[in-house]
Amino acid sequence: xxxxxxxxxxxxxxxxxxxxxxxxxxxxxxxxxxxxxxxxxxxxxxxxxxxxxxxxxxxxxxxxxxxxxxxxxxxxx
Amino acid sequence: xxxxxxxxxxxxxxxxxxxxxxxxxxxxxxxxxxxxxxxxxxxxxxxxxxxxxxxxxxxxxxxxxxxxxxxxxxxxxxxxxxxxxxxxxxxxxxxxxxxxxxxxxxxxxxxxxxxxxxxxxxxxxxxxxxxxxxxxxxxxxxxxxxxxxxxxxxxxxxxxxxxxxxxxxxxxxxxxxxxxxxxxxxxxxxxxxxxxxxxxxxxxxxxxxxxxxxxxxxxxxxxxxxxxxxxxxxxxxxxxxxxxxxxxxxxxxxxxxxxxxxxxxxxxxxxxxxxxxxxxxxxxxxxxxxxxxxxxxxxxxxxxxxxxxxxxxxxxxxxxx
Numbered sequence: 001x002x003x004x005x006x007x008x009x010x011x012x013x014x015x016x017x018x019x020x021x022x023x024x025x026x027x028x029x030x031x032x033x034x035x036x037x038x039x040x041x042x043x044x045x046x047x048x049x050x051x052x053x054x055x056x057x058x059x060x061x062x063x064x065x066x067x068x069x070x071x072x073x074x075x076x077x
Numbered sequence: 078x079x080x081x082x083x084x085x086x087x088x089x090x091x092x093x094x095x096x097x098x099x100x101x102x103x104x105x106x107x108x109x110x111x112x113x114x115x116x117x118x119x120x121x122x123x124x125x126x127x128x129x130x131x132x133x134x135x136x137x138x139x140x141x142x143x144x145x146x147x148x149x150x151x152x153x154x155x156x157x158x159x160x161x162x163x164x165x166x167x168x169x170x171x172x173x174x175x176x177x178x179x180x181x182x183x184x185x186x187x188x189x190x191x192x193x194x195x196x197x198x199x200x201x202x203x204x205x206x207x208x209x210x211x212x213x214x215x216x217x218x219x220x221x222x223x224x225x226x227x228x229x230x231x232x233x234x235x236x237x238x239x240x241x242x243x244x245x246x247x248x249x250x251x252x253x254x255x256x257x258x259x260x261x262x263x264x265x266x267x268x269x270x271x272x273x274x275x276x277x278x279x280x281x282x283x284x285x286x287x288x289x290x291x292x293x294x295x296x297x298x299x300x301x302x303x304x305x306x307x308x309x310x311x312x313x314x315x316x317x318x319x320x321x322x323x324x325x326x327x328x329x330x331x332x333x334x335x336x337x338x339x340x341x342x343x344x345x346x347x348x349x350x351x352x353x354x355x356x357x358x359x360x361x362x363x364x365x366x367x368x369x370x371x372x373x374x375x376x377x378x379x380x381x382x383x384x385x386x387x388x389x390x391x392x393x394x395x396x397x398x
């Protein structure tokens with residue numbers, strides 16, 4: 001059987017992930033502070049802890065993580 | 078010392094870091110995507126396991142008490158495409174670091190949340206369903222197959238409507254875009270070419286009607302259940318993860334029998350942490366799946382659940398609370 005053009009049935013239900021991957025984001029409004037070991041974001045002109053920010057996370061990981069994340073992926077693969 | 082293995086954009090870790098810092102608990106956060114910028118060494122015969130961070134040398138062999146194996150980042154994961162080495166280099170480098178991280182298990186008497194080997198095993202949905210059933214949790218009628226005829230028979234048995242979902246990670250990474258496969262309702266497969274099914278097995282389950290979704294986050298013996306509802310307090314007919322806005326996660330209580338079985342389930346999997354998806358349909362609770370390293374930060378923030386504090390308690394007390 002020639003399978004080179006066939007996609008799995010589940011691909012019929014694929015939905016585009018809404019937001020970009022972290023690497024693609026190039027976000028200048030956030031920075032990881034290595035001294036406090038937390039992510040900081042720029043909101044209303046002030047640097048605050050990302051966990052205190054109003055904005056929801058914007059990355060692909062965030063899109064898929066709500067409730068789903070087998071991204072340990074046999075640790076990585 | 079508590080060691081956290083994750084990546085710098087993992088917000089859940091920030092909640093835990095905040096608690097650790099407030100309580101002045103000795104910890105070391107390693108965002109493993111950055112290991113390529115750090116210095117490490119393991120020595121014999123006097124065994125030492127050294128990681129250097131911010132100019133400090135940490136010998137984990139004599140300091141390590143607990144590890145939170147959260148979401149180790151991959152080398153180059155957050156590097157822009159144009160700055161990445163070629164794929165073969167990335168793969169090789171990832172494998173070497175993977176072995177280095179895995180080697181931490183050779184340090185004795187360390188408490189892990191979760192043991193990465195147990196995480197890996199627990200991610201298998203067939204194993205999950207089998208164990209859940211054995212423990213006495215109700216599971217939906219299920220057929221995992223790549224056989225079109227089996228699917229058609231199953232559809233008929235289930236009254237003409239079933240749901241379908243991926244057996245493993247539902248993320249599809251294409252060159253230019255990424256896609257995700259949620260749970261979908263299937264009413265007929267007659268017109269679908271057989272080869273599409275044959276290519277990969279998939280999970281098919283009975284459609285649970287008038288369902289209400291629950292997410293039960295477990296840390297050791299502590300349970301944090303929430304009910305997933307729309308703003309209007311109705312349940313969600315479809316896969317709730319599709320809905321981006323207008324969802325509420327309301328802390329709730331579940332029958333003790335259900336939480337007891339779920340705690341037992343997590344323990345039998347050899348895990349400390351687990352995020353379980355349950356569904357209530359016509360007064361009966363069904364187990365859908367467990368995410369052994371599931372996301373919970375949004376529950377800490379939106380539903381005010383003290384999950385970070387509980388994880389810290391377990392890390393500090395080595396599982397004895």
